[in-house]
Amino acid sequence: MEYYVEVEQDTNGSVLVTCFDIPEFVSVGDDIEESLVNAVDGLEAALEIYIQQRRKWPAPAKRQGVNVYAVRIPALVAAKAMLHNEMVDQGVRKAELARRLHVAMPQVDRLLDVKHKSKIEGIEEALERLGRRLEVSLV
Structure with missing residues (x-):
């Protein structure tokens, strides 16, 4: 899952990164390379906000431009975003998903925790319990 970001020189000499699809996102770095590396962490932090607020994570839209770069979030994080979106779409709360999976709530919390290194099989099973694959x- 790639998000397109705009990179611009900030007034203090650092490089500022913003995302077209996620207004809550902003990242900085000393140069373009560092700012794009930091952008991955920034996107993950923004996803945490969306999960906490039970808001749908926006799908990326392709963009073009001189200062536009693609930032890819890790596959596991993308899978967690998809699980979260499916839960929001279906109105399924974490407690209900835990019941469907026959697990305790902390296990569902970890499935949705962007920083937790969940097994992809867990995400896959959760999505199956939501009727998705x-x-x-x-590519």
Whole structure:
């Protein structure tokens, strides 16, 4: 899952990164390379906000421009975002998902925790309990 960001020189000499699709996101770095690396962490932090507030995580829209770069979030984080969106779409709360999975609430919390290194099988099973299937492709 790639998000397109705009990179611009800030007034204090640092490089500022914003995302077209996620207004809550902002990241900085000393140069473009560092700012794009930091952008991945910034996108993950923004996703945490969306999960806490039970708001749908926006799908990325392709953009073009001189100062536009693609930032790819890790596959596991993308899968967590998809699980979260499916829960929001269906109105399924964490407690209900825990019941469907026959697990305790902390396990569902970890499935949705962007920083937790969940097993992809757990995300896959959760999506199956929501009537969806996770597919992986190589591009």
